[in-house]
Amino acid sequence: MNNYTVEAIELTRLYGGREAVSNVSFTLSKGQVLGFLGPNGAGKSTTMKMLTGNLAPSQGSVKICGIDMIENPKEAKALIGYLPEMRPLYKELTVDEYLTIAARLHRVSAKHIKSAVEEAKERCGLSHMSKRLIENLSNGYQQRVGIAQSIIHKPMVVILDEPTVGLDPIQIRDIRALIREIGSDHSVILSTHILPEVEMVCDHVQIIDKGKLVFNGAIDVLKKQRIGNKLLIGMRNPPAVEAMLRIPDVVEAESLPNGQMRVRFAEDSAPAESIVQTAVKNGWGLYQIAPDQTSLEDVFVQLTYQEQEQAA
Amino acid sequence: MIINVARKELKSMFSSPMGWVILSLLMFAFGTYYLNGVNDYFAVMSGAMRPAERTGVTQFVGQTVYGFASFIVLFAVPLLSMRLISEERRNQTLPFLFSAPISLTEIVIGKFLGLVLFLSILIVYIGLMLSTLNIWADIDFGYIVANSIGMLLMVASFSALGLYFSSMTQQPVVAAILTFIALFALMFLDRFFAGDPSNTLASLSLTRHFQSFASGLIDTADIIYFVLFIATFLTLTVRRLDADRLRG
Numbered sequence: 431m432n433n434y435t436v437e438a439i440e441l442t443r444l445y446g447g448r449e450a451v452s453n454v455s456f457t458l459s460k461g462q463v464l465g466f467l468g469p470n471g472a473g474k475s476t477t478m479k480m481l482t483g484n485l486a487p488s489q490g491s492v493k494i495c496g497i498d499m500i501e502n503p504k505e506a507k508a509l510i511g512y513l514p515e516m517r518p519l520y521k522e523l524t525v526d527e528y529l530t531i532a533a534r535l536h537r538v539s540a541k542h543i544k545s546a547v548e549e550a551k552e553r554c555g556l557s558h559m560s561k562r563l564i565e566n567l568s569n570g571y572q573q574r575v576g577i578a579q580s581i582i583h584k585p586m587v588v589i590l591d592e593p594t595v596g597l598d599p600i601q602i603r604d605i606r607a608l609i610r611e612i613g614s615d616h617s618v619i620l621s622t623h624i625l626p627e628v629e630m631v632c633d634h635v636q637i638i639d640k641g642k643l644v645f646n647g648a649i650d651v652l653k654k655q656r657i658g659n660k661l662l663i664g665m666r667n668p669p670a671v672e673a674m675l676r677i678p679d680v681v682e683a684e685s686l687p688n689g690q691m692r693v694r695f696a697e698d699s700a701p702a703e704s705i706v707q708t709a710v711k712n713g714w715g716l717y718q719i720a721p722d723q724t725s726l727e728d729v730f731v732q733l734t735y736q737e738q739e740q741a742a
Numbered sequence: 743m744i745i746n747v748a749r750k751e752l753k754s755m756f757s758s759p760m761g762w763v764i765l766s767l768l769m770f771a772f773g774t775y776y777l778n779g780v781n782d783y784f785a786v787m788s789g790a791m792r793p794a795e796r797t798g799v800t801q802f803v804g805q806t807v808y809g810f811a812s813f814i815v816l817f818a819v820p821l822l823s824m825r826l827i828s829e830e831r832r833n834q835t836l837p838f839l840f841s842a843p844i845s846l847t848e849i850v851i852g853k854f855l856g857l858v859l860f861l862s863i864l865i866v867y868i869g870l871m872l873s874t875l876n877i878w879a880d881i882d883f884g885y886i887v888a889n890s891i892g893m894l895l896m897v898a899s900f901s902a903l904g905l906y907f908s909s910m911t912q913q914p915v916v917a918a919i920l921t922f923i924a925l926f927a928l929m930f931l932d933r934f935f936a937g938d939p940s941n942t943l944a945s946l947s948l949t950r951h952f953q954s955f956a957s958g959l960i961d962t963a964d965i966i967y968f969v970l971f972i973a974t975f976l977t978l979t980v981r982r983l984d985a986d987r988l989r990g
Contacts, residue, residue: 482841486988508843518838522757531753534746535842579838 435460435509435586435617436481440490443476443641450476451641453490458587458634463613465632465649466621467730473641474621475515478591481619482512495586508537511580511616515591517572518579521565525556525575528564529582536583550578554608570601577605581612588612590620594627606631625730637730660722661693661702666715677701677708689715692722743844747852748859751826755860764818768864771814772807776871779806800882804872805956808889811868812952815861815897816925822860823904824918826853827979832912840987850905850979854972857901858894865893885958892955895968896948900925902975909982 436458443451451473458464468474479485481492483499483506492499494506520528529547538546551557554574559567564575573593580588593609594602609631612618622628628635628649635652637645645652668691674683679701682694695701702719709716755761783802790796830836839849869890875881903924908917928948935944944950948971951964 479837482837484837484840484987504843504845507841510841512837512841514834514837514841516834518833518835520754520835521833522754527753527757531746531750532838532842535743535750535839535844537743537843 433459434493435495436619437493437496438477438481438490439493441477441480441487441492442489443473443480443485444488449641451480451487451638454638454641454643455490456636456643456646458617458619460586460617461614462634463609463618463620463632464634464636465628466619466636466638467623467625467628468621468638469623472638474638475591476641477638478512478514478589478619478621482510482589483507484512484514508583509586511536511583511585511588513576513580513588513590513593515595517576519564519572519575521563524561524563525551525567526560528575529578532579533582536585538583546582546584550582553581553611554578555604570597570605573597573601573605574608577608577612581616585616587617587619590618592621592623594622594624602627659695659697661695661705662718662720662722663691663693663705663709663716664718665689665691665709666717667713669712669714673712674705677704679704690718744848744852744855747839747844747849748856751853751856752860755822755856760822761860764822765863768814768818769867772811772864772868772871775807775810776803779803780875782806798882798885799875799879800872800885801958803875804885804889807868807872808893808956811864811893812896812949812956815864815893815900816929817922819857819861819897819900819904820918820921820925823857823901823921824908824914826857826905827908827983828911828914828917831909832914836986846980846983846987850976850983854898854901854905854976857905858898861897861901862894865890865897868893882958888955888958888960891960892952892964895955895965896952899948899968899971899975902972902979903928906975906979906982909979 434457436456438454438456441451441454442449454473454477456464466474466477476485480487481499483492483503486500492506494509497506497509499506520531523531526547529550530543533543533546533550548557551560554577556571556574556578559571564572567575577590577593580590590609594605597605606627609618609620613631620631629652633649635645635647635649636643666689668685668689671683671685671691674680674691674693679695679699680693681696684692686692693701693705706716706719708714780799780803783799786802787796827836830839840846844852869886872886873881873883900921904917904921907920907924908914911917911920925948928946930949931947932939932944932950935941938944951967954961954964
C-alpha cells in the first residue's frame with residue numbers, strides 16, 4: 431500500500447472525437463496542495479469532474495486513497511469534498527440548513543452533524559451568517575459556504591475548482607489563507623489561471639494545456655526555472671560585450687537599450703561581486719544590478735508554447 | 743441515504759411559498775367539495791324513496807371528493823414535479839448530489855419519495871376529512887382506504903412521469919408542459935377508445951386502473967400496473983442522469 435491520496439492513471443476524456451483531456455497521470459500525497467494551472471479550455475475542470483466522479487473517463491482510472499472511483503464510487507466519493515466552478519448552492523435555504531443537508535448527504539452521523547456544521551462555519555468565517563438565506567449573501571460569502579460544504583465531512587481530499595474567481599482582493603486573501611489552512615491536514619487540489627496564487631498557496635504545480643500535462647513538479651522547480659541564472663546590469667557607460675565576457679563565470683552577455691546588459695553566468699557561481707569590482711575599476715558607471723526574473727507568466731507561456739512548437 | 747435526499751426535497755418544497763400555496767389551495771378546494779357533497783347528499787336522498795335508489799353517504803361524498811381530487815392532481819403534480827431535476831440542472835447544483843456518496847438510483851428514488859410524501863399529506867387530509875362523517879353516520883372505512891391507496895398510487899405514477907420529464911430539460915416550465923400533456927393523454931386514453939373498451943391501448947390509461955380503486959376495490963392487477971409504471975419512469979430517469987455522467 432502506498433499512501434497516495436489521489437492517483438490519476440492515464441485519464442482520457444473524449445468529447446465527440448476531440449480529446450478534452452488526454453493521458454493525464456499524477457499522484458498526490460497527504461498534506462500537499464496541488465495547483466492546477468492552464469489557459470481557458472485546457473481541460474482543468476474536465477479533469478476535476480473526472481476525479482470527483484461527476485464525469486466518467488473515456489479511458490484510465492482514478493483512485494482515491496486506493497479506492498477505485500469507477501468500481502466503488504460511493505466509498506471513493508465519501509473521501510472527497512468538491513467545490514465545482516459553479517457553486518452548487520440551494521439559494522432558498524439558510525446557511526445552517528444547507529450545511530446540515532450537506533453533512534447528512536456526506537454520511538456524517540446524526541449526533542455529529544451539529545458540531546460538524548459549527549466547525550465548518552467557524553473555519554470559513556461564517557458563524558455570524560448562520561440564519562441568513564444563502565441568496566442574500568455576498569459573492570464572497572457564498573464562496574465560503576461552497577468551501578464549507580466541501581470540508582464539512584473532513585474528507586481526505588478537497589477539490590476546489592477556481593475558488594477565488596470573481597472575488598475582491600481582501601476576500602481572495604482570506605480564501606487563500608483558508609486554503610492553506612485546509613491544506614495542512616487534508617490534500618487539496620485547486621485549479622486557477624491566476625499564476626501568483628499558485629505560488630502563494632501551492633507546493634505542487636501542474637500545468638495543463640490542450641488536455642495534456644506539460645509540467646508536473648514542485649513549486650520550487652518552477653521558481654528556479656523562473657529566476658534562472660541571469661543578472662540584469664544597468665550602466666551609464668556600458669562596455670563592449672567582450673569586456674563583460676572577460677569576467678570569470680560570465681558565459682553570455684547581451685546588450686540592451688538604455689545601457690543595460692543581460693548577463694548569464696555559469697551554474698552554482700555568484701559573479702555579482704566581481705562584476706561590481708570590474709565596473710568600479712573601469713568606471714562603467716554601474717547604477718543597478720539585480721537578478722533577472724522572468725515572470726511566472728513567461729514561464730507559463732514558455733511551457734505551453736514549447737508544446738505547440740513540438741506539435742508543429 | 744434515500745431518506746436524506748427525500749428530506750432535502752421536502753425542505754426546499756416548504757422553504758418556498760409554492761409548496762404552502764398549493765397545499766392550502768387544494769385543501770380549500772377539497773373542503774368545499776366535501777361540504778357540497780354532504781349538502782347534495784341530503785338533497786338527493788330526500789327525493790329517493792325506494793331503497794334501491796339509495797347509496798351510502800361514504801360513497802356519495804367520497805365520489806365527489808375523490809373524483810375532483812383525481813382531476814386536480816393532474817394540474818398540481820406537474821407544477822410540483824417540474825423543478826425536481828430541471829431546476830438543479832439550471833442552477834448547476836447537480837454536482838452537489840453527484841459528488842456525495844450516494845448512487846444515482848438513491849438520488850432519483852429520494853427525489854421521487856420526497857414529492858410523494860408531500861402529496862400524501864393531501865391524501866391523508868382527504869381521508870381524515872371524510873372520516874369525520876363517522877360522527878353522524880356509520881361510514882365505510884374500506885371505501886376510504888381503497889380510494890386512498892388508489893390516489894396514492896396514481897399520484898406516485900404522476901410524480902414518476904413528472905420526474906422523468908424534469909430530468910430531460912433545463913427549463914422547469916417545459917418539463918411541466920410536457921408532463922401535463924403526457925398525463926392528459928394517459929388519463930383520457932380510454933375516452934378515445936370508448937367504443938372499443940377491449941383495445942390494448944385503452945388499458946394503458948391511468949383512469950381505467952384508478953376506476954376499480956374508486957369503487958372501493960383493491961385489485962392486484964391495477965396495483966401491478968401502477969408499480970410497473972412508476973418503476974419504468976424511475977429507471978428511465980436514472981438512465982437519463984447516468985447519460986450525463988457518461989457523455990458529459
